[in-house]
Structures are given as structure tokens and as C-alpha cells.
Amino acid sequence: MAEFAQYIINGLSQGGTYALIALGYTMVFGILQLINFAHGEVYMLGAFVGYYASKYIVNHQLNERINLLVNGAADQASTSSAILTAILIILLAMVTCALIGFLIERLAYRPLRSSPRINLLITAVGVSLFFQYSGQLLFGSDPKAYPDLFENLEPWTFGSDDNAIFLEPLKVFVFGTAITLMLILRHVIFHTRLGRAMRAVSFNHDLASLMGIPTDRVIAATFMMGSALAGAAGVMVAMTYPKVEPLMGSLPGLKAFCAAVLGGIGNVTGAVLGSFILGVAEALLSGYGTPTYKDALAFAILILILLIKPSGLLGVHRTEKV
Amino acid sequence: MFLRNFSIVLILAASFGHSSAFADTIKIGEVGSMTGSEATFGISTHEGIELAIKEQNAKGGVKGKKLELISVDNQGKPEEAAIGTTKLVTQDKVVAVLGEVASSRSLAMAPIAQKNKIPMISPSSTNPKVTTIGDYIFRVCFIDPFQGSVMAKFASETLKAKKVAVLRDVKSDYSLGLSDFFKESFIKSGGEIVVEQTYSSGDVDFNSQLTSIRAKKPDAIFVPGYYTEVGLIAKQARKLGIKAALLGGDGWDSDKLYEIGGKSLNNGYFSNHYSKDDQSPAVQSFVKNYKAAYNKVPDGLAAMGYDAALVLISAMESTKSASPKEIRDAVAKIKDFQAVTGRISIDEKRNANKPAVILEIKDGKFLYKSTVNP
Numbered sequence: 155m156a157e158f159a160q161y162i163i164n165g166l167s168q169g170g171t172y173a174l175i176a177l178g179y180t181m182v183f184g185i186l187q188l189i190n191f192a193h194g195e196v197y198m199l200g201a202f203v204g205y206y207a208s209k210y211i212v213n214h215q216l217n218e219r220i221n222l223l224v225n226g227a228a229d230q231a232s233t234s235s236a237i238l239t240a241i242l243i244i245l246l247a248m249v250t251c252a253l254i255g256f257l258i259e260r261l262a263y264r265p266l267r268s269s270p271r272i273n274l275l276i277t278a279v280g281v282s283l284f285f286q287y288s289g290q291l292l293f294g295s296d297p298k299a300y301p302d303l304f305e306n307l308e309p310w311t312f313g314s315d316d317n318a319i320f321l322e323p324l325k326v327f328v329f330g331t332a333i334t335l336m337l338i339l340r341h342v343i344f345h346t347r348l349g350r351a352m353r354a355v356s357f358n359h360d361l362a363s364l365m366g367i368p369t370d371r372v373i374a375a376t377f378m379m380g381s382a383l384a385g386a387a388g389v390m391v392a393m394t395y396p397k398v399e400p401l402m403g404s405l406p407g408l409k410a411f412c413a414a415v416l417g418g419i420g421n422v423t424g425a426v427l428g429s430f431i432l433g434v435a436e437a438l439l440s441g442y443g444t445p446t447y448k449d450a451l452a453f454a455i456l457i458l459i460l461l462i463k464p465s466g467l468l469g470v471h472r473t474e475k476v
Numbered sequence: 477m478f479l480r481n482f483s484i485v486l487i488l489a490a491s492f493g494h495s496s497a498f499a500d501t502i503k504i505g506e507v508g509s510m511t512g513s514e515a516t517f518g519i520s521t522h523e524g525i526e527l528a529i530k531e532q533n534a535k536g537g538v539k540g541k542k543l544e545l546i547s548v549d550n551q552g553k554p555e556e557a558a559i560g561t562t563k564l565v566t567q568d569k570v571v572a573v574l575g576e577v578a579s580s581r582s583l584a585m586a587p588i589a590q591k592n593k594i595p596m597i598s599p600s601s602t603n604p605k606v607t608t609i610g611d612y613i614f615r616v617c618f619i620d621p622f623q624g625s626v627m628a629k630f631a632s633e634t635l636k637a638k639k640v641a642v643l644r645d646v647k648s649d650y651s652l653g654l655s656d657f658f659k660e661s662f663i664k665s666g667g668e669i670v671v672e673q674t675y676s677s678g679d680v681d682f683n684s685q686l687t688s689i690r691a692k693k694p695d696a697i698f699v700p701g702y703y704t705e706v707g708l709i710a711k712q713a714r715k716l717g718i719k720a721a722l723l724g725g726d727g728w729d730s731d732k733l734y735e736i737g738g739k740s741l742n743n744g745y746f747s748n749h750y751s752k753d754d755q756s757p758a759v760q761s762f763v764k765n766y767k768a769a770y771n772k773v774p775d776g777l778a779a780m781g782y783d784a785a786l787v788l789i790s791a792m793e794s795t796k797s798a799s800p801k802e803i804r805d806a807v808a809k810i811k812d813f814q815a816v817t818g819r820i821s822i823d824e825k826r827n828a829n830k831p832a833v834i835l836e837i838k839d840g841k842f843l844y845k846s847t848v849n850p
Contacts (some may be wrong), residue, residue: 156691157687157688157691160683160687160716161684161687164681164683164684164687168681290511294511295511295512295515295551296511296512296513296515297513297704299707299732299735299736302711302738320715320716320717322715395680395681395708396708396711396736397680397704397708397736399513437683437684440684440685441684441685441687441688442688444674445673445674445675445676445679445684445685446646446674446676
């Protein structure tokens with residue numbers, strides 16, 4: 155029983171990170187009908203920003219200064235000082251990735267706005283490969299070890315020794331941050347003018363511009379928000395599994411895409427739902443079955459959902475009037 | 477028009493410059509994983525080989541000719557190792573190939589070396605299948621049937637472990653082979669393998685496998701993988717509350733292991749080819765020279781690379797004209813060659829019969845625990 159609970163916890167934590175990436179995919183698809191394959195690479199860049207930021211902090215003993223500020227002693231690490239440091243790094247990564255997302259949209263996608271959709275798709279793949287291989291050149295292709303900010307914190311245990319469930323503070327933080335960011339995004343989309351503009355543009359691009367909505371700016375804002383979330387996901391995954399390398403973005407990016415399709419691409423709640431389902435399913439499969447096919451599960455789900463219900467679990471089937 | 481013709485002539489002349497008709501060097505090829513998840517293996521091995529060749533060239537080379545080392549980086553991928561070997565034997569026309577460390581990549585290279593009749597010496601591939609590919613393939617290290625039994629004996633006799641879990645890498649021939657041999661030995665000595673879990677190299681999340689292992693309460697966990705994954709596994713195991721000892725093989729040998737795994741590796745033990753704390757003069761002088769050249773302490777891969785190069789050089793010296801066939805025959809005859817990691821004798825299966833050392837990991841240091849003779 156404890157095993158099952160542990161798998162669920164692992165799955166939810168993993169699902170949270172998929173959700174942050176999937177949200178970017180789903181928003182961009184909703185607005186531009188484009189599957190932004192370069193999104194996985196934005197996630198990777200976020201992880202690297204976090205890596206260099208963590209290294210800088212550790213090398214310049216800034217983490218000790220934070221400890222001093224929060225706990226009154228330079229060498230006393232605590233949950234709150236670790237969280238504060240992590241939040242700083244995440245914010246930095248989010249800002250950097252928002253900028254990167256803006257640049258990608260401006261330089262690679264906007265010039266092709268009026269071209270056939272397939273051109274955009276191919277460009278997206280091109281941007282993805284560009285980032286992967288220049289990343290290898292810039293950062294070196296050997297995996298780098300993330301300094302562990304949460305290292306000295308003991309996991310919380312529930313239950314007695316034999317059936318203990320171990321909850322790491324880090325996993326709780328990741329899950330909590332993911333949920334917080336999703337709630338913030340939800341608020342923006344449904345309760346602000348920008349959000350209304352985004353929904354309008356995704357409903358009908360030309361009509362929205364006729365109504366006076368600055369579509370270019372709205373699209374740029376969408377890209378920036380999605381990329382910021384991916385950047386946050388990158389940092390959080392790198393903190394959990396402290397190995398960063400330039401090719402780390404392709405598989406999680408594809409899996410998050412599958413999760414977005416599962417939930418209904420274009421639908422924000424669907425992306426979140428699909429991601430948690432995928433995360434938990436993967437954890438259960440590798441725990442009770444064999445971990446070798448874990449990666450294949452996401453793609454099997456993709457094929458199944460496209461065969462059975464192509465609009466996704468929460469997607470609404472929209473007939474296109476020709 | 478003139479400029480075009482002139483440049484064509486220039487280019488042709490430059491390409492002819494590659495012909496080794498007037499070359500005064502003996503070309504030795506090397507294939508290693510200088511980048512990728514096992515980057516430290518490739519870099520250390522390369523430095524060991526380079527050091528040996530530099531020292532030999534300082535003594536005048538072999539048969540009056542200098543040795544030239546041509547290295548190819550396979551990025552940790554078997555396909556690239558095969559392509560690299562093809563390039564070395566067909567384009568660069570090397571007389572011998574040194575490589576690789578990882579058995580999966582050696583297995584990709586060996587058929588090509590064998591087909592082109594170029595002798596290949598692997599410094600540290602321990603899977604027995606490598607040298608069975610053909611009579612031009614050799615190795616200067618021990619093989620996994622021995623290594624598996626070393627750790628099995630250590631687990632049952634020293635750690636007094638009765639129940640062991642195995643966590644192995646399905647993408648690595650080394651990991652699969654070593655875990656099979658470990659299991660065989662451990663079960664024969666009366667132990668029980670309580671559960672076997674798998675992962676793929678490149679994975680970062682091992683929580684599901686470790687949760688399932690934790691449920692079976694093993695006394696020790698055997699993780700015969702490569703250091704990048706082992707470091708992550710150790711971290712995640714300790715975070716799940718697993719206090720059992722972690723056991724492994726020579727794939728753990730890297731300074732990056734501690735960088736990735738940190739304190740979680742305490743109560744970890746692995747078998748290796750050499751220990752830098754070995755006080756024998758051969759080891760200490762090698763450590764000193766390596767430190768002077770590369771500003772760091774050599775690991776087992778560097779020592780094995782150095783020894784593989786030494787064996788090759790010694791074989792070349794005993795030939796008449798350093799042709800690939802003669803080198804091959806000379807390597808096969810190597811007996812009692814005093815190298816850094818011990819006395820190397822190449823047996824009829826083209827493997828070396830050597831002792832293993834067991835190292836304990838404590839606070840970032842690899843401490844020498846014991847030597848096991850074959």
C-alpha cells in the first residue's frame with residue numbers, strides 16, 4: 155500500500171513538470187494552430203539558466219547570505235532559505251525563457267505567419283534542432299551535475315519504518331510551485347483583459363484583429379507566458395534530477411505534447427489533466443510493470459487518443475466550415 | 477580562369493599531402509567517448525594513452541619512428557564508435573586501434589577492426605563477448621565472469637549480505653553481463669536475489685524501481701552501471717530511505733561520480749582495476765607523471781589506457797616492421813608484462829588475467845579496501 159502511495163506521489167510530481175511544459179504547447183496551438191516543437195528546447199535552456207545561476211550562487215556564497223537573512227546564521231540551511239533561493243532561480247529562468255520565447259516567435263514564426271502551416275511546423279523542428287546542437291557546442295554535451303540546494307533537508311516520513319512513505323520537501327515544493335503557476339495562468343486567461351484577448355485571438359484570429367485587438371502583441375505575450383512556464387519546469391526538473399545536458403529537452407517536450415493532446419490540445423485545463431494522468435500512469439507502469447517501456451507509454455497514449463477521441467478528453471470537437 | 481585552375485591544382489596538391497608515403501610516423505588510432513554521459517572514461521583513457529605515447533616518443537619512438545596518435549570521439553554512441561573505427565582503419569590507415577572502454581562500443585568496433593585485420597586493444601571493456609569477435613581483438617583488463625564473482629564474494633563474505641537486489645542498465649552489454657555473472661556467483665554461495673529491476677542509460681528518474689526494491693528490504697543493492705546513472709540512483713535511493721549498501725563495478729570509476737551522487741554514495745563499494753593508493757613503485761611513478769602532465773590524480777581508466785598503450789608499444793618494438801599482422805602476433809605473445817595495473821599476460825582467449833581491487837566510497841574518497849586475485 156505504501157508502495158502504491160509512493161508511486162502516486164512520484165507520478166504527481168512528474169506530472170506537474172509535464173503540465174508546465176504542456177501548457178505552453180496548448181496555448182500556442184490554441185492561438186496559432188502551431189505545434190511549437192522548439193518548446194522542449196526552451197525548457198532545456200531554462201534548466202541551463204538555473205544551472206549557471208545555482209553555480210554562481212554556490213560559488214559566491216550567496217546561499218549563505220540568504221541563510222543569514224532568513225535564519226540568522228550563515229551555515230544554517232532550512233526549508234525556507236532553500237525555497238527562497240529556489241524561487242529566485244526560478245524567476246530568473248522564467249524571465250530569460252520569456253525573452254527567448256519572444257525572440258523565437260519574432261524571428262522564426264512571425265515572418266511565416268501567412269505561409270502554409272507546414273512551413274511553420276518545419277521551422278519549429280529546425281529551431282529545436284538549432285538549440286539542441288548549439289547547446290552542445292556552447293555548454294558541452296557532457297551532463298552537468300546540478301548543485302543540490304535542498305541537500306541537507308531530511309525527507310518527511312509518514313507511517314512506520316516498513317511502510318513509510320517518503321516525501322521530499324523538494325518534491326512538495328515542485329508540485330506546489332507548478333500548481334501555483336497554473337493557477338496564476340488560469341487567472342490571467344479567464345479574469346484579465348489580456349486573457350480575454352488571447353481567447354478571442356484563438357477563437358478567430360482575423361475577426362479579433364478587426365475588433366481592434368493587437369494580435370501581434372497578444373501572440374507574443376502568449377509565447378512569452380508559455381516559455382516562462384517551460385523555463386520554470388526546466389529549473390524544477392533539474393533540481394529534482396540533477397543532470398542537465400543540451401539534449402534533455404526533446405523527450406520531455408514530446409511527452410508533454412502527448413499529454414496536451416490527451417487532455418485536448420488548445421484546452422488549458424485539459425493540458426494539466428492530461429499531464430497528471432500521464433505522470434501517474436508512467437510511475438505506475440515502471441513500478442508494477444517494467445520501466446523499459448515507460449517512454450513508449452506517452453506515445454501509445456497519443457496514438458490511442460487520436461484513434462478513439464481525437465479532440466482529447468476535455469476537447470470540444472469543432473467542425474470547420476469550409 | 478587561371479585562378480580557377482590554379483586553385484584546383486593547389487587543392488589537389490594539398491590532398492596528396494595526406495599520403496603517408498613519406499610519413500615518418502607510426503599511426504595509432506584511438507576511439508573514445510570524450511563527450512556524452514561517459515565523458516570522463518574517454519578523457520581519462522585518452523590522457524593515459526597520450527602520456528604513454530609522449531613518453532615513448534621522448535625515448536625516440538618505436539624503431540626510429542615517432543608515434544602519432546589519431547583520436548576519434550564517439551560521443552558515447554556505439555554507431556559513432558563504428559564509424560570512427562572505419563575512418564581510422566580505411567582513411568588514416570592506422571596500424572592498431574586502442575579502444576573502447578564501454579563494452580557496447582567495443583562490440584560495435586571489433587567487427588570492423590577484425591574485418592580489416594587491424595589489431596584492436598581494449599583498455600577496459602570487461603564483457604567476455606568482446607574478444608570472441610575475432611583473433612585481432614585483445615584486451616588488457618579482466619573480464620566480467622571474474623569481476624562478478626569478486627563483488628558476489630565481497631557481498632556474501634565481507635558484508636554478510638543474504639538478500640541482494642539488482643538494478644541494471646538494459647542498454648549496456650556491460651551492465652547486463654556483469655549482473656548475470658554476479659547473480660550466478662551470489663546464488664552459488666547461498667545468497668538470494670530478491671528482486672531485479674532495470675533502467676536505461678539516459679534515464680534520470682529511478683524512483684519507481686527503487687520503491688519496488690525498497691519493499692523487498694535487501695541487505696545490499698548491486699548497481700553495475702555507469703557513473704552518471706549510479707550517482708543519481710544513489711541520491712534517489714537515500715532520499716527514499718534506503719540504507720542498504722550499494723555495490724558496483726568498474727563503471728563507477730570517475731571523479732564525476734561523487735559530483736553527482738555526493739554523500740549518498742557513502743556505504744558504497746565497487747570493484748576496479750587499480751587504486752591510486754597502491755604503494756608499488758610502478759603505480760606511484762605513473763601517478764606522479766600523470767599529475768605533472770594533467771594536474772589531476774589518474775583514475776582506473778587512465779591507468780588502463782596507459783597500460784594498453786604500453787602493451788601495444790612493447791609489441792610493436794618486438795616486430796620487424798610494425799605491420800598490423802606482426803603487431804597482432806606480438807600482442808598475443810605478451811606474457812608477464814610489468815604494467816602499472818599489474819602483470820599483464822594475454823591468454824589464449826586474448827584476455828588478461830589480473831587481480832581486482834575493491835574500493836570503498838567514503839566522503840568523496842575512493843578508499844582501497846582489498847585486492848582479489850583470480
